[in-house]
Amino acid sequence: MFEQLTNKLDGIFRKLTSRGKLTPSNIRETLREVRRVLLEADVNYKVAKSFVAKVEEEAVGDEVISSITPGQKVIKVVHDKMVEFLGGTTVEFNLPRSEPTRIMLVGLQGSGKTTLAGKLALFLRERQWAPALVAADIYRPAAGEQLRILGNSVNIPTVVFENKESPLDTCKRAGKIAGSKGWDALIFDTAGRLQIDQKMMDELILLKKKLSPEMILLVVDAMTGQEAVSVAEEFEKRLVVDGFALTKLDGDARGGAALSLRAITGKPIIFAGTGEKLNALELFHPDRMASRILGMGDVVTLVEKAEKVFDEEQARELEKKIRKQQFTLEDFYTQLQQIKKMGPMENLLGMIPGMGKLKTQDINFDERELVKVEAMISSMTMDERRNPGIINGSRRKRIANGSGTSVQDVNRLLKQFKLMKKMMGSMSKLGSKFLGL
Amino acid sequence: MRLFKRKKLEDSLYKTRKSLLTKIGELVGIKKNIDSGFLGELEEILITSDIGVKATLEIIHDLENRVMEQKTRDSGEIYVLLKEELKRILYYDKSVLKDITPPEVILIAGVNGTGKTTTIAKLAYRFKEEGKKVLISAADTFRAAAQEQLGVWAERLGADIVQSQAGADAASVAYDTVEKAILKGYDCVIIDTAGRLHTKSNLMEELKKVQRVISKKHEGAPHEILLVIDATTGQNGILQAQAFNQALNITGIVLTKLDGTAKGGIVLAIKKELNIPVKYVGIGEKLEDLIEFNPEEFVEDIIGK
Ligand SMILES: Nc1nc2c(ncn2[C@@H]2O[C@H](COP(=O)(O)OP(=O)(O)OP(=O)(O)O)[C@@H](O)[C@H]2O)c(=O)[nH]1
Ligand SMILES: Nc1nc2c(ncn2[C@@H]2O[C@H](COP(=O)(O)OP(=O)(O)OP(=O)(O)O)[C@@H](O)[C@H]2O)c(=O)[nH]1
Ligand SMILES: [Mg+2]
Ligand SMILES: [Mg+2]
Numbered sequence: 001m002f003e004q005l006t007n008k009l010d011g012i013f014r015k016l017t018s019r020g021k022l023t024p025s026n027i028r029e030t031l032r033e034v035r036r037v038l039l040e041a042d043v044n045y046k047v048a049k050s051f052v053a054k055v056e057e058e059a060v061g062d063e064v065i066s067s068i069t070p071g072q073k074v075i076k077v078v079h080d081k082m083v084e085f086l087g088g089t090t091v092e093f094n095l096p097r098s099e100p101t102r103i104m105l106v107g108l109q110g111s112g113k114t115t116l117a118g119k120l121a122l123f124l125r126e127r128q129w130a131p132a133l134v135a136a137d138i139y140r141p142a143a144g145e146q147l148r149i150l151g152n153s154v155n156i157p158t159v160v161f162e163n164k165e166s167p168l169d170t171c172k173r174a175g176k177i178a179g180s181k182g183w184d185a186l187i188f189d190t191a192g193r194l195q196i197d198q199k200m201m202d203e204l205i206l207l208k209k210k211l212s213p214e215m216i217l218l219v220v221d222a223m224t225g226q227e228a229v230s231v232a233e234e235f236e237k238r239l240v241v242d243g244f245a246l247t248k249l250d251g252d253a254r255g256g257a258a259l260s261l262r263a264i265t266g267k268p269i270i271f272a273g274t275g276e277k278l279n280a281l282e283l284f285h286p287d288r289m290a291s292r293i294l295g296m297g298d299v300v301t302l303v304e305k306a307e308k309v310f311d312e313e314q315a316r317e318l319e320k321k322i323r324k325q326q327f328t329l330e331d332f333y334t335q336l337q338q339i340k341k342m343g344p345m346e347n348l349l350g351m352i353p354g355m356g357k358l359k360t361q362d363i364n365f366d367e368r369e370l371v372k373v374e375a376m377i378s379s380m381t382m383d384e385r386r387n388p389g390i391i392n393g394s395r396r397k398r399i400a401n402g403s404g405t406s407v408q409d410v411n412r413l414l415k416q417f418k419l420m421k422k423m424m425g426s427m428s429k430l431g432s433k434f435l436g437l
Numbered sequence: 438m439r440l441f442k443r444k445k446l447e448d449s450l451y452k453t454r455k456s457l458l459t460k461i462g463e464l465v466g467i468k469k470n471i472d473s474g475f476l477g478e479l480e481e482i483l484i485t486s487d488i489g490v491k492a493t494l495e496i497i498h499d500l501e502n503r504v505m506e507q508k509t510r511d512s513g514e515i516y517v518l519l520k521e522e523l524k525r526i527l528y529y530d531k532s533v534l535k536d537i538t539p540p541e542v543i544l545i546a547g548v549n550g551t552g553k554t555t556t557i558a559k560l561a562y563r564f565k566e567e568g569k570k571v572l573i574s575a576a577d578t579f580r581a582a583a584q585e586q587l588g589v590w591a592e593r594l595g596a597d598i599v600q601s602q603a604g605a606d607a608a609s610v611a612y613d614t615v616e617k618a619i620l621k622g623y624d625c626v627i628i629d630t631a632g633r634l635h636t637k638s639n640l641m642e643e644l645k646k647v648q649r650v651i652s653k654k655h656e657g658a659p660h661e662i663l664l665v666i667d668a669t670t671g672q673n674g675i676l677q678a679q680a681f682n683q684a685l686n687i688t689g690i691v692l693t694k695l696d697g698t699a700k701g702g703i704v705l706a707i708k709k710e711l712n713i714p715v716k717y718v719g720i721g722e723k724l725e726d727l728i729e730f731n732p733e734e735f736v737e738d739i740i741g742k
Binding site for chain 1: 672
């Protein structure tokens, strides 16, 4: 599905570029497609609607229509608007100092609160805090034990409710002993609950009232669909949250929920959870999230980089070759020279939609490899470069000797080239700007 | 133990949710005749249920054809047609019974935090109530306190459990459980596994190994491989189902957390695309909060009465 969506965006792009100038009506058609992409990324129906309306206001402006590259302009408007919707820039993590500072984690069942509590403690300790964990989930079997094990694994103290103690009492008790223990931050892990569960929501309201935490974070699973809106709405209405943590971003969910959270509450997404391990926590980056939701990889950066390096003429020439599957090792060699100007290969590959997976499995180009590859290609004859099919066993041996590599290296290069060629065929739709890759 | 007396469903949150949803349904029901916006509204209902754009457009397309055939323009009738279509998609034939040499082995899998462990407790409770002798396998050796969590449940419901150290090999825990079940004459084995994202190939391989090891020990096992999906899941649910199905040949889905307001429409898309039926529905955090999937009710929830 990811590929499908990427192709769809490419489709929009292609339609726009091939038509040349934009008219208000084909912009609208494009926006319909954009809306569809948003819905498929789990952006809430209503949020998608209002987002597209905002984009339209800007996209139908003169600047876009009179542009020579209107397609890219529209995509850029969509992307920029999305970044803006998601909060613009990364939120600095500024936690007020108090005695002790209290953070309360809330959210639906299984969203990742307990794990996030552990991550956050680690995060704070790295920033010179002395945090402790407080287990205030008395409902889920072994929830206290889970937090304790997590805390122990990174040497962070944990306060767990004792027999019959209420969540409020446990939190209060932790607050009382914090000073003597030297803890300056407490992280309250609360039980998962549905936003429509009045009794359980009342429990949180009581905790908030009695403890007045400096920060309440709503923890949301990145795989959440349309429901993100009512969850955010209700928690915000009942409790007023300070921000969000989006978890499980290490999967392939597009994460449109992020847009919904922000649009509904205006509160920032502060953290991104990217794994089960406690060090898998990052600050949230609106620009990366926008690209992810749009299924673009980091295409925008890529376009900017490529624009600097490739001239149009060359790119068009290449595009033709790739379409006709005439791309040769000779062209590849020229390309490699230019790609080198664009920065580390690893970064570039990561920016291409759909390449994430290929990157690790099939095309393992690291920089040193690149040097080897250059050496191997320069040891080939023109004929061999143009027609790799003729490179038999003895030729492989010769190339290996000539370039100071092994026959296995040559084999791998040829295999990778073949794969790359195939991939480029499907990628040629991305537009001539990308064809250097 | 009478602690967990079967709670009446009417008392649960599930009911709150239903009355909420019915209100939405009533709103929808007001429209009498089809105007240009009518299909758009249907689209909204389906998409906001997480059915997904692709499946929604296909469903609406089929609906349009049926509307043409039947020459109807009454919105009420169109709702009936739509419901029929959705029920048709969700239908599966329950009557096909497999011939199983006991113990019956059920393997539970899914991404992180969907409700696997809780579902296992509920299933065990259910089978126990049916008079079966159940053995639970705590083969999630990875997540903090996964062993303890399932241990608490086993104790509460009075079922036997095979546990291990954190970090142990999941496949060997599963193997030991099946071996014990065969020796000691259990009717049924339910195996918990660690939550894992379907994109992590090493973890998916580990899961395949669990399955392989079980099938070597006991022919025909695991007889049932259930994928647990959280009702709040959006379009990623399809990717989950695809990947888990490819690794394990999923025999059914458990849709959890349907006591919330999320409608779980993604299972419609999954059934449509992969033909994997929903078998159970989770409607709460208690042992008795698991019901058999009922397409009629599910569809009424989505469309409204
Ligand atoms: N892959 C991945 N898994 C995560 C992430 N965060 C949490 N998890 C996993 O998600 C599952 C649920 O996490 P918990 O921290 O127990 O969730 P919770 O919100 O505390 O759950 P309840 O207390 O039952 O409401 C566990 O298997 C975690 O390991 C993440 O960022 N990535
Ligand atoms: N409201 C509601 N909560 C549920 C339901 N099923 C499970 N839960 C809750 O969801 C949370 C996660 O459940 P678990 O059973 O631990 O999920 P899991 O899939 O085993 O999680 P991991 O092993 O960490 O991947 C817990 O707080 C459960 O109480 C349900 O049907 N409704
Ligand atoms: Mg928890
Ligand atoms: Mg579990």
